[in-house]
Amino acid sequence: MDKIIEKKKGLKKKHIPYILGAAAVLLFVGWLIFGDHSSTLRIEARTVSMEKVQKGWFNDYIRLNGQVQPISVIQLSAIEGGMVEVKLIEEGTMVKQGEVIARLTNPMLSLQILDSEAQLAEKQNWLRNTRVQMEQDKLNLRREKLQLDLDIERRKRKYEQYSQLYEENLTSKEEYLQSKEDYEYGVRQRALVIDRQEQDSIFRGVQVEQMEESLANMRRNMRMIRERVENLNIKAPIDGQLGLLDLEIGQSISSGQKIGQINVLSDYKIEAMVDEHYIDRVRPDLGATFERQDRQFNLRARKVYPEVRSGQFKTDFVFTDERPDNIRTGQTYYLNLELGQPTEAILIPRGAFYQSTGGRWIYVVTPDGATAHKRPIRIGKQNPQFYEVLEGLEAGEQVIVSSYETFGNNERLILK
Secondary structure, rough: OOOOOOHHHHHHOOHHHHHHHHHHHHHHHHHHHHHOOOOOOEEEHOOOOOOOEEEEEEEEEEEEEEEEEEEEEEEEOOOOOOEEEEOOOOOEEOOOOOOOEEEOOOOOHHHHHHHHHHHHHHHHHHHHHHHHHHHHHHHHHHHHHHHHHHHHHHHHHHHHHHHHHOOOOOOOOHHHHHHHHHHHHHHHHHHHHHHHHHHHHHHHHHHHHHHHHHHHHHHHHHHHHHHHOOEEEEOOOOOOOEEEEEOEEEEEEEOOOOEEEEEEEEEEEEEEEEHHHHOOOOOOOOOEEEEEEEEEEEEEEEEEEEEEEEEEEEEEEEEEEOOOOOOOOOEEEEEEEEEOEEEEEEEOOOOOOHHOOOOOOEEEEEOOOOEEEEEEEEEEEEOOEEEEEOOOOOOEEEEEEOOOOOOOOEEEEEEE
């Protein structure tokens, strides 16, 4: 009689691989659905700088490096060309208006003066001779008129005599007519001489006036040439301090060449270069301040230059009240230029993270300080201390503000 063998119940060895495979599939599906797929990087917490987001007043200003300059600079140029004969004053010396700084020499100018003097003397002699000739002509005309007056008187008497005789039939008609014609001819001749005297007088007046004007022009030209000799002395155009003086003994200087400058030290201004990013916001009359000798001094933007060079444009500032003691040309002051009124805002301290993110995102640290996650933000204005956060952060949160160069594109940082 056969014995019935009962089947064993429970997990069999051959079923184990299937069970493990199913579990692995379930774990994978769960990881896909519920797991954190972000890329992760482990870093040392002590290698990064973390700051708290705060709410406070945002002061809209920028920091500038300003250099003290004289309030005005007068360029010094040579009016007349020549060779440097002597330098009388050195750079840095205080000068008075009209004081001779250097002297030039120009032999060609001396020859021009001699030539002009000779031409002027010749013109004066010619004018004198012309006037003498005119006076002689005038006297000759007067003499001729006197002679005609005498002839007319004689011809008149003769005509009157022959007229009486002709009426008494004591002379011929021909002799009477000749005496009449001679008298009338003399009268007409005298009228012509008088007319010529009038015309010659007008002509002489015009000619003399033209010659006098020509002579006056020559004298004026002579004075100008002599003034050119005086212009060989280079003089200070205004009171001030002699700055740059680019002159050496024996150097040839051309007319109009810039050779130096006079610094007007009645007041000072501060020149600063501003990044072109602020070109639309910087305008005249904006206020600025700087600290010196434990005091604050106030400035006002006087002029904003429109030209941009190497990504910067120049702005001039002037003092609105007191000046620092012992202020000197060339000193450097660090200015705070106010671009707007303070406003209440969410703030984060400035940091090197901005170079990597452009202010579009930042790593926010979790409350337990174990991890940091990338979060998009929007940054508005900035000053030398803070960024103004428009979106993405709340006061009290902690963020990483140091450089992100070694973090790559990881979404999460694990802080060890």
